[in-house]
Structures are given as structure tokens and as C-alpha cells.
Amino acid sequence: MNRDTILIIDSTTEHHFDTPCVERQINSGNDVVLTHISSLSELDEKFLHKASVILVWACIPAIQFDDSFFKKTPHCQAIIKVAVGYDNIDVEAANKRQIQVFNIPDYGTEEVADHTIALLLACVRKLKISDDAVNKNQWDWSCIKPSVRLRGKTLGIIGFGRIGASVALRAKSFGLNVQFFDPYVVSGLDKSMGVVRTENLDELLISSDFISVNASLNKTSYAMLNDQSFEKMRKGVVIINTARGAIIDTPGLVNAFKSGKVSSAGLDVIQEEPRVHPYLKLNENVILTAHSAFYTEESFKEMRVKSATMARDLLAGKSVRNEIRCTGYEGES
Numbered sequence: 001m002n003r004d005t006i007l008i009i010d011s012t013t014e015h016h017f018d019t020p021c022v023e024r025q026i027n028s029g030n031d032v033v034l035t036h037i038s039s040l041s042e043l044d045e046k047f048l049h050k051a052s053v054i055l056v057w058a059c060i061p062a063i064q065f066d067d068s069f070f071k072k073t074p075h076c077q078a079i080i081k082v083a084v085g086y087d088n089i090d091v092e093a094a095n096k097r098q099i100q101v102f103n104i105p106d107y108g109t110e111e112v113a114d115h116t117i118a119l120l121l122a123c124v125r126k127l128k129i130s131d132d133a134v135n136k137n138q139w140d141w142s143c144i145k146p147s148v149r150l151r152g153k154t155l156g157i158i159g160f161g162r163i164g165a166s167v168a169l170r171a172k173s174f175g176l177n178v179q180f181f182d183p184y185v186v187s188g189l190d191k192s193m194g195v196v197r198t199e200n201l202d203e204l205l206i207s208s209d210f211i212s213v214n215a216s217l218n219k220t221s222y223a224m225l226n227d228q229s230f231e232k233m234r235k236g237v238v239i240i241n242t243a244r245g246a247i248i249d250t251p252g253l254v255n256a257f258k259s260g261k262v263s264s265a266g267l268d269v270i271q272e273e274p275r276v277h278p279y280l281k282l283n284e285n286v287i288l289t290a291h292s293a294f295y296t297e298e299s300f301k302e303m304r305v306k307s308a309t310m311a312r313d314l315l316a317g318k319s320v321r322n323e324i325r326c327t328g329y330e331g332e333s
Contacts, residue, residue: 009057009058011037023307023311026308027315037063065094080311082307085216120238123238123287179198231261266289267287273291
């Protein structure tokens, strides 16, 4: 019986795991190869030529899977992005070469929503400033002045898919008024969730005290929050991003901080990841995490098992969910 090759591509920057033991166990009838790269030029083309299914763990913007990559994979049937976001995969180019594209949209919904709320609380309660003061032997509660109460404030969520909706449920328990902008969500979801739908982005920007980015990165959302966007926001707004870094224009965010328009930010992702703008690094009102919102032991195992099982089922000719086609914006990160 012929054995298919499943190629796993991870980045040296993120380096999710060393040995594909989970993937090999699930795909015992096939060959599983793991490689870590910092650019596509480092890939061994003999593996690309043999690969029937490719699992992509690399999320950093520096690694882009485009037509020049797909033309080196003549036997590839499918590419699976082991994540929710698939912005570094050219879906149109893949589809033109009869390569199906899939993602794993549900593996870390709880984790990313929890992380979003954690960043929001840390920013509003100024935990970084307070912790730093105490560690400098400054036992003074007033270091967090001025602070505002969460209850009764408005949280605006950009992107209302699985994660955005999960953030809304958590936010409501803190007494926040929740509104969202997502033109691709069906009518009536706002009513069933007990939240407010804004008809355009500007409406959300001008009426939110806190803003959480939970959208996919694509042509319509790239640099969606820029100088013009920040200018429309309320003075002292708090920005949270656990989606994709390039949705927020970094120079625009820096300018908004300097003008006082933005008071604090919690960023799990940044525009030129992993390079962090010096201003953001040095700002005591910025909390940075290293694209880690997705991670718990449970979610990590879940994404490995689901992606490996998907690869096995595809090669066995079984029906598989979560195929991505060239339809544009998907509404969440």
C-alpha cells in the first residue's frame, strides 16, 4: 500500500514542538515530516514534491504561502492552517491549483476570549503600573490614578465570530454594555446575545470606551485602525488586540498614545511580529504578550489532534469541515 506524506511546516520563531508524535500516532499509515523554517527558501523541495497534505503552524507574517510555493507542490491535495487565522495563505492561488484550504476555527475559542478579558482588566486596573511600583518599594495605591469603573462602560467588539461572541458573554458578566461591528454576521444575533449591533465601524469607534479587535486579517481589515480611525475614538480609549497585529497600524497607535486619544493597550499580536516598536516596549500603559492567547495545554493538544485527524480523513477520502474558499472576510481571528 502506498504511503502518503504529510508535511508539517513550523517557524523557527514560534517553534511549537520538536517531535510530531501526536501527528504520527494518528497517521500511522502515512509518513509525517516536521520542519522548522524562518523563510520558505529553507524548505527541502523533495518534501514539497512528495507532500499530499501540508499542515502549517507558522503564523508570522514573514512566511507567506503563495503561488510560487504551491507550484512546488504538485501532489498536494490540501493545506491545513493549524490556527483560526489563515492570512498568510493565498487561498485563491491554492484553489486555482486544485488545492483545498482548511483551518481549525474552534480549538482555542475559550482561551482567546479569556485572554482578551484578562488584558482588558489588566489595562483598566493598571496592573502593570501597580506591580512595577510595588516591586520598587513604592506601596502607594494612588499610582493607578486615574482609574475608571468597568460597570456601565461600553465595550466595542470588532469581529463577532466565535471569539468575539465569547468575549461578549464574558464582558456582560462584568456589567459592560457590549456592541459589535461585523457586516458578515446574520441579522438577529445581536438580539439573541443581548448586545447592540452597530451598522458601521465609525459608529462603534465613536461610542466605545474600550475596543477589542477579534476580526480576521484580510484586504478589508488590514490597518483598519489607523490615524483616521483613532481620531474618531473617545479620548482615553483602551485598545485590546488578540486577533492579528496588522489590523492595527502601529504608527497610528503610537500617535494615538502621544495625543492622549488612547490611554492603554493590551496587545497579544503586533503588526511586524515579532519586532516590537520601541515606544510600545517602553510604555507603562502597554501590556504585551507573545501571541500566546491561544495557548493552554488543552487547546494545544486539541489543535494538534484536530489537524492531524483532518489530514488523515482527507487522505482517506472522507468529508471534512472548515474548508476555506475565496469569499473574503470571515468575521473573526
